[in-house]
Each structure stands twice: as C-alpha cells, then as structure tokens.
Amino acid sequence: MGLKAALQKLDTAVKDLTSLHVQTFSGELSITLSSDKGYDTLRAEMKKAIKDGNLTLVAETLAQFDGDSYNFVKQDLSDIPTLALEVHKNAVEAGIETRLGLLGLFKGLIK
Amino acid sequence: MSNELPVYDFPEIEGSPSQQLGMFENIFETAKVNGVVSTTPESDDETYEVKSQQVRIQTVASRLWLLGYLPKKISPNEIEKNKTIIRKAVIQFQQDANLKQDYWVGNKTWYALDELVSYESHFSPVHWFEGDNIIGNAFVAINRAAQLRLWSLGLMDQRPTKEFSPIQMNDLSDFKKVLHLFSIKHDPNRIGLNRYSLQLLFDQDTFSIAIGKSKYPNRDAFLYNVKAVVNSTPEVDDISKLKELGRKFIVNCARIELWLLGFDVAIGDEVSNRLMRKMTTLKRGRLRKEMTRYYQLFEEQKKGVASDLSKRISPKFFLGIAKANKIDGETNMDDASEQIAINVKSTKEVSEAWNYIKTKGMRLFDGLKRVWRWIKKIGKKVAGFIKNNIFKAFFRYVSKAYKIVAKGVKNVIKAFKVYFKGDMVSEKSCFEFSKDMDTTVFLSQNATQENMQASIDKLRKQSKAFNLGCRIVGWLFKIFKELVQGYIGWAKLLFALIKSYKEIRILYQDFKTVATD
Numbered sequence: 001m002g003l004k005a006a007l008q009k010l011d012t013a014v015k016d017l018t019s020l021h022v023q024t025f026s027g028e029l030s031i032t033l034s035s036d037k038g039y040d041t042l043r044a045e046m047k048k049a050i051k052d053g054n055l056t057l058v059a060e061t062l063a064q065f066d067g068d069s070y071n072f073v074k075q076d077l078s079d080i081p082t083l084a085l086e087v088h089k090n091a092v093e094a095g096i097e098t099r100l101g102l103l104g105l106f107k108g109l110i111k
Numbered sequence: 112m113s114n115e116l117p118v119y120d121f122p123e124i125e126g127s128p129s130q131q132l133g134m135f136e137n138i139f140e141t142a143k144v145n146g147v148v149s150t151t152p153e154s155d156d157e158t159y160e161v162k163s164q165q166v167r168i169q170t171v172a173s174r175l176w177l178l179g180y181l182p183k184k185i186s187p188n189e190i191e192k193n194k195t196i197i198r199k200a201v202i203q204f205q206q207d208a209n210l211k212q213d214y215w216v217g218n219k220t221w222y223a224l225d226e227l228v229s230y231e232s233h234f235s236p237v238h239w240f241e242g243d244n245i246i247g248n249a250f251v252a253i254n255r256a257a258q259l260r261l262w263s264l265g266l267m268d269q270r271p272t273k274e275f276s277p278i279q280m281n282d283l284s285d286f287k288k289v290l291h292l293f294s295i296k297h298d299p300n301r302i303g304l305n306r307y308s309l310q311l312l313f314d315q316d317t318f319s320i321a322i323g324k325s326k327y328p329n330r331d332a333f334l335y336n337v338k339a340v341v342n343s344t345p346e347v348d349d350i351s352k353l354k355e356l357g358r359k360f361i362v363n364c365a366r367i368e369l370w371l372l373g374f375d376v377a378i379g380d381e382v383s384n385r386l387m388r389k390m391t392t393l394k395r396g397r398l399r400k401e402m403t404r405y406y407q408l409f410e411e412q413k414k415g416v417a418s419d420l421s422k423r424i425s426p427k428f429f430l431g432i433a434k435a436n437k438i439d440g441e442t443n444m445d446d447a448s449e450q451i452a453i454n455v456k457s458t459k460e461v462s463e464a465w466n467y468i469k470t471k472g473m474r475l476f477d478g479l480k481r482v483w484r485w486i487k488k489i490g491k492k493v494a495g496f497i498k499n500n501i502f503k504a505f506f507r508y509v510s511k512a513y514k515i516v517a518k519g520v521k522n523v524i525k526a527f528k529v530y531f532k533g534d535m536v537s538e539k540s541c542f543e544f545s546k547d548m549d550t551t552v553f554l555s556q557n558a559t560q561e562n563m564q565a566s567i568d569k570l571r572k573q574s575k576a577f578n579l580g581c582r583i584v585g586w587l588f589k590i591f592k593e594l595v596q597g598y599i600g601w602a603k604l605l606f607a608l609i610k611s612y613k614e615i616r617i618l619y620q621d622f623k624t625v626a627t628d
Binding site: 086 | 127128129130131132133134136137520523524526527528530531533534536540541542543545547548549550551552553554555556557558559560562563564566567570571573574575577578579580581582584585586588589592
C-alpha cells in the first residue's frame with residue numbers, strides 16, 4: 001500500500017477528525033492472541049465482558065477541537081491497575097499527536 | 112551510460128489531496144529507481160542495479176580496486192559489463208573484513224570500505240579490534256588498507272594487489288622514521304600492526320599539522336628532526352636519504368590535501384628524484400597548477416602571488432591547511448545545506464551538479480569535513496569556493512534528505528496499516544482504533560506497572576513516528592509544490608530536497624529514536 005492508497009482509504013473511512021474520543025476499560029480480561037484466536041474473537045469477548053459488567057469504564061475523554069471537551073474518571077480506583085489513568089492520558093495524547101501529524105502531511109495542500 | 116538527468120515526464124501535481132500526495136510519492140519513488148538520488152540498496156540484487164545504483168557501485172568498485180580486490184580500475188562506462196567481477200570482489204572483501212558474506216553492500220559493508228579507504232573516517236573499534244589487536248577475521252582487509260595508506264603517503268612502494276602479501280614489521284620502518292622526522296608524538300615501542308599504530312597512520316589531520324610546524328623559525332623552509340630518527344634507529348647513517356623520505360612524504364601529503372579539497376591531482380603518483388633531493392621549484396604541471404588555484408580560491412591570494420607561492424611546496428601551505436583542519440569539521444555540518452543551496456541557483460546548475468556526480472565515484476564520499484571547515488573559515492563568501500565542492504556537498508545533502516523522507520514515508524504507511532487494521536495488542540492490554548482514529552483501551556486488572564509502561568511506550572512510539580513521519584513528508588511536499596520556483600524536471604525535486612534538509616533534519620533527530628525500519 002502506498003501513500004495515495006492509504007489516504008484514499010482514510011478519506012472513505014474517516015467521518016470526523018475534529019474530535020477525539022478515548023475510553024479506557026479495565027477488568028477481568030485475558031488478552032492473549034493465538035493463531036486460533038484472532039483479534040475479532042478478542043473484540044467479541046471484550047464487548048461481552050462490558051455488557052456483563054466484567055469490564056468497567058475507568059476514564060473517558062471526548063475532546064472537540066473547536067472548544068468543548070468532556071472528561072470522566074471513575075471515582076473508586078481501588079481495583080484498577082496503577083498507571084491505568086496514565087495509559088488513558090497517553091492514549092489521548094497519542095490521538096492528538098496522530099491528528100497533528102495528518103495536519104503536517106497536508107501542510108502543502110492547505111492554502 | 113548517459114550523464115544527463117533522466118527524462119522527467121510527470122504532469123503538474125493537481126487533484127484531491129490524496130491524488131496530489133500520490134503523484135508526489137510516485138515522483139519520489141521514481142527518483143530512486145532512475146538513479147536520480149543515491150540510496151542504500153536494500154538487497155543483494157538491488158546493489159548491482161546499475162540504473163539506480165551507479166554512483167554507489169562506482170564508489171565501491173574504486174575502493175575495492177584500491178584495496179587490491181580488483182585487477183584494474185573500472186571506469187563509469189564499464190560498470191555494467193563488470194558487474195560479475197565487482198560482485199566477486201565484494202564477497203572476497205566481506206570474507207576478509209569480518210562481515211556477513213552475502214554480496215549485499217548495505218550499511219555495514221559500505222561503512223567498512225569507507226573506514227578503510229577514506230581519509231576522513233574513523234575506525235569503528237568494535238568491528239576491527241579486540242583491545243589493541245586486530246580481530247582475526249578482519250586481518251586481511253586491515254592489512255590491505257594499511258598497505259594502501261602507506262603507499263599513498265610514499266612510505267611503501269606498491270599498492271595492495273590481488274595476491275595478498277601481509278605487511279611485515281620492516282614495511283613500517285619508513286613510517287616510524289617519518290613519525291620522528293616530523294616530531295609526531297607517539298610511543299615508538301608500540302608501533303606495529305595494531306590499533307594504536309593504525310589510528311596514527313590513518314590520522315591525516317595530524318600529519319598536516321605536524322608538517323606545517325616542521326619549519327625553521329625564521330624562514331619558510333622545512334626543518335627535519337633528523338636527530339630523533341638517529342636516536343631511535345642508530346643504524347640509520349644516511350641523513351640525505353632521510354631527508355628524501357621526508358620530502359616524499361610532504362609531497363604526498365600535499366597531494367592528499369589538495370585531492371580532498373576537490374583539486375585535480377592524483378594520489379600516489381611517483382615523486383620525482385629532483386623533488387626528493389631538494390624541495391626545489393615545482394615544475395609546471397598538474398600539482399603546481401592546482402596549488403596555484405588553491406592559493407587563489409582558499410587563501411584568497413591574487414593570481415601573481417598564488418603563482419609565486421606554488422613554485423615550491425612550503426610549510427606555509429601546510430600551515431594554511433592545518434589552520435582550517437583545526438576547525439571542528441563535524442559540528443553543524445548540516446547547517447551548510449542552506450549555503451550550498453544558494454550556490455546551486457538554476458536547473459542548469461543542478462544538471463551540472465548531477466553530471467559531475469555521475470562521474471566522480473568515491474570522491475563524493477571523502478573530503479566533506481574539509482569542505483565544511485573551509486566554509487566555516489571563509490564564511491558566507493563561498494562564491495570563490497571551488498565549484499566541484501559545492502556539487503559534492505549538494506549531492507550529500509540531497510542523499511541525506513532523501514533517506515530521511517523515504518523513512519518518513521515508510522513509517523507513515525506502516526502506522527496507517529495499524530490504524531486501518533483497528534487494533535494494537537500489548538501484554539495485558541490492547542488498543543482498538545475506530546475508523547475516525549478514536550481509541551478504546553482495554554486493560555487487564557492483573558496488568559503490572561511494567562505491562563502498563565510497555566503499552567504506553569508501544570502506543571506513543573507509533574503515534575510519534577507517525578506524527579514526525581507525516582511532518583517530514585509534508586514539509587518536503589510543501590517545498591516541492593510551493594517554494595521551489597524556477598526549476599524544472601528532476602532539478603525541482605533535487606533542489607526541494609536540499610532546501611528542505613535543514614528543517615527535516617531537526618525532525619529526524621526525534622524521528623530516528625522511534626522509527627522502525
């Protein structure tokens with residue numbers, strides 16, 4: 001895949017890059033990929049775990065780049081791994097970094 | 112093989128953003144395939160693709176010939192028909208130089224050759240030595256390189272040839288004498304075929320400084336420390352022969368310095384008996400002509416004065432060289448890209464640079480530190496600077512810029528693939544990416560601090576590589592599309608590369624810590 005194909009795919013797939021939504025869940029989870037257990041299986045397991053209450057929302061951030069943002073952090077963090085909030089914070093920063101990268105890529109096209 | 116820039120038949124860049132970047136990517140890739148830029152080959156096969164690798168193959172062939180791995184020098188027009196013997200020479204070199212034997216001239220083989228032949232590179236100690244001793248598997252290659260260097264300095268009669276014959280201790284006797292003659296600080300008891308001696312032998316800067324200092328206090332003539340030689344080697348009794356050796360060394364060092372600065376002199380040519388007997392007037396010939404040009408261009412002397420000065424090789428010449436060589440030749444070398452760009456002002460000049468590059472082979476990869484030192488010394492007034500050095504520097508900056516942008520493109524596409532795949536799994540955690548590049552994080556409650564940190568590092572490494580890669584590519588594209596006016600065809604890309612170099616080099620400092628190849 002070259003740059004053109006990647007960007008075309010991005011074009012068709014992306015609805016909205018002006019906001020960033022990050023959710024962090026934690027709970028009983030066995031995250032092991034194997035040859036007979038691809039990510040789709042894992043995703044289904046995680047969705048089920050959320051539905052069953054085995055995975056709980058630790059933190060959520062919704063940042064709109066035109067102003068408003070929303071942050072949620074679980075009140076009781078006693079059964080949450082340390083650094084979980086750090087992971088969440090870094091996921092938010094990574095999301096911003098990615099969007100800024102795309103802006104840098106299109107620099108020569110924006111007049 | 113034509114020395115004209117290849118045909119450029121791309122249309123104007125237009126259309127949607129993805130179409131425009133796609134067209135640009137196409138131009139960028141084609142530059143490599145057509146040999147418009149010089150890149151490190153990624154395989155054995157690519158190494159010998161003459162169309163895209165001509166400059167590098169030429170350089171490799173020249174260096175192998177100098178080291179005695181090829182029976183004769185191969186001219187640029189003969190590269191294609193001599194690919195097989197070059198390939199055989201590469202494998203022989205790899206065997207002798209403690210390298211993986213795979214015919215591929217990637218970075219390891221390339222830099223190994225560079226360290227053995229170039230006058231400005233340093234040995235990578237870990238590759239060549241164990242303590243003060245030469246690593247057994249590298250013995251033959253180092254031996255050949257030592258012989259080559261001794262010959263180029265006039266301290267051995269022959270270059271290395273196909274039939275390998277190791278240096279003996281008595282082959283180093285002229286080298287030992289010269290160290291004393293020019294009062295070069297060393298431990299005589301340590302001279303041998305070892306790391307200590309080789310680092311001395313390959314230190315061209317020190318030779319020039321020492322020769323410049325070896326003068327009578329009140330006149331511009333050489334003073335040889337004969338006493339030091341006699342004290343260390345009592346069997347030496349012919350003082351005139353010692354002085355002849357000294358003069359031979361001086362003439363060869365002068366040639367090397369001029370060659371590194373881009374002048375048209377040959378290293379290793381015989382030194383006439385006349386010059387060896389007495390450092391008298393240089394006869395009208397190439398060496399004298401180029402020395403005159405040196406005084407005009409680098410010492411900014413008027414023609415008449417320059418002509419007078421070049422009548423003899425004197426300490427004054429080496430004092431000027433040494434003064435420049437003392438300037439730090441590495442710090443901020445990359446800042447010269449802007450000054451070089453100023454001096455390549457048109458499509459015609461870019462084409463001239465390219466024509467020069469195609470025929471010069473290994474001279475493109477040596478002497479750049481000296482060129483930079485002189486830029487620092489002369490200052491912004493590089494208009495008097497020898498044009499070929501501008502072209503040499505132009506080539507190097509273009510190649511470096513291309514390499515950085517190519518890595519940028521690679522990492523951008525790699526990151527896109529991860530985002531499109533939609534997930535990134537780490538131990539005890541995973542990140543899911545939506546089509547809008549939003550993120551859902553799943554953490555196992557059993558995840559340890561180390562697990563968490565590893566996940567953070569993996570995620571941030573990717574986002575940072577993507578961010579920097581995008582900015583590098585985006586910057587070059589912007590320069591190419593908007594800021595390079597008045598250039599056409601391939602000259603436009605080449606000029607855009609050198610124009611963008613300063614900015615993308617800054618981005619690259621962070622990028623290389625996170626980019627994966």
